[in-house]
Amino acid sequence: MSETFWAALSAIATSAALWVIAWQAILTRKSVQIQAAVALDSARARLDSQAPDVVVQLEDPTWPPLAWSHMGLPVNPWPHGHIWHFPEREHERIVLQTEVVVRHFHSGHLEVTFDGDLVDDIDGRPRPARSVLLAGEDGEHRVLLYKDFTVKELAENYRAQQDRRPLPHCVQGTITVHDGRDNGVTDTWTLDLTGNPVQPHESRDGAWIVVPDHLTDGSGLRTLAYERRPARRRTYWISRQDGLELPAPQYTN
Template sequence: MLTPDWIDAFGAAVTLAVREVSATSLQTEATAEALNPTVTDWINAVSGALTFLAAVAAGLFAWRAAHWTKEQAKAADDQVTVAHAALALAQQEAQDARDEAAHQRSEARRATLRLEEARIDATMPTITVLTSEPLWPPVEPSIVGGDANPLPVGTASPVLHMPRDADRRIAVRMPVTIRNDSQQHVAIMPGGFLDSNSLTLGNRPTEIPPGQSVFGQVEANRSLGEWAEIYHARIDGDPGAEHVATIVYLGQGDTSANDTWTIMLGGTPVEPVPKLDGVWRIIEEVHRGDGGIAAMGGGARPRERIYFLSKSRNERLDDI
């Protein structure tokens, strides 16, 4: 293999020989004319050979230059590739660092929120909301006020006809107990409740002393036509319309919380009488042991608490 050092040595020797021959040719040019043709031819042959060698040396130098150019180009490409890889790595490391910083900020924010929530929790009273089984039988609300009339139920009861009785009102009530388990007075805001005298509590504050309870009822008051629609919806797998009532406690102070309990009462108390079109009756029991479509039930959902950093500015804690 022709190495760059060998090419350099060879080229230098050829160059030196060419120079010496050129000098000798100049000195002996006159003498050569006096010599016989054989000597002159010999000198010309030697000069031609040296010229050829000089051309070879020039070609080798050119090859070497071209070879070095390719090597330099490849080296440059390799450097570019390495640089691109280093840049990609640096960019990925920078992105990883940004992601980690964002994660740490998020964790710090979450920890701050949890600490503030715990501080607010310590100031909030403990309120317990309990529901009982719906009262049975259903009642027919009085149009003129006063006590509602219990309705007959079961197979022995009078039947209801559609559409004649479509607007007849049937109400199902479920008792609710609201207990103040804290050592402070609380004022709740009930919505969609009746008190123990079957009077609407409305959206006015109801005071509960420490350790005391108030009692109310959730009432689903619908027409026979509406109850029948719920029955058909339940056949198709839809729960149908449900009665919703709420209990709200507004925490004291600008930085505090609001609690909401949602009470649901669903199902239907009526069922069609078999083989009689348009004839309905009220089921005998609130729950059907046979898993029938007609049944009533309800309960309270878990309390929902909304934290406020400032109620006056309507600034929730999870907004910071």
């Protein structure tokens, strides 16, 4: 046979060998990736088993909505049938609020921090909610998710709802809980309360009223949007102090 034939055969054999080596490398890499993902899953499961049991729940918002007061936390709703004439009274203010309950079933210490529109009732006045340290088995802490809006802003929410657009004005807050362990977890809940509690007056142009009760649909509370049990987002730490997060496992085909 010619030298050309043997040279071609040698090239084919070399190419096949390279493909085998490449395929083995791919299999090895996939095996390593799977092992790493399993290890991460196992580490997360361990942290889950050690994490404190905490529940965050929103109560039903206050209804009818309250009239804002410069004296402190509002205590009274707007009078039944009150009418806001625009533009003369469009800057009067309405409060949207609900009580938020943080319940824990944990024997150790928990640090709870608050951000956004979460307030404490301090001598009848709303103050940004302060971080608290919870201790002992089974307990709870309550704060208010609270914000005041002009009637004009809530009218904008109504128009957005009618146009099926996202509502532009919302009460928002964040609750973060951890037990202080460096190699532990941090749980975060994002809270939202919004809605369109006012509507145009049926027979008066440029006039707005609080949404009335309905014979079949219930109270005006139906116009407010919120999650009673908001979803929890959990962060897993290799070291909280050093800001090193445990990455999520990734399984590849």
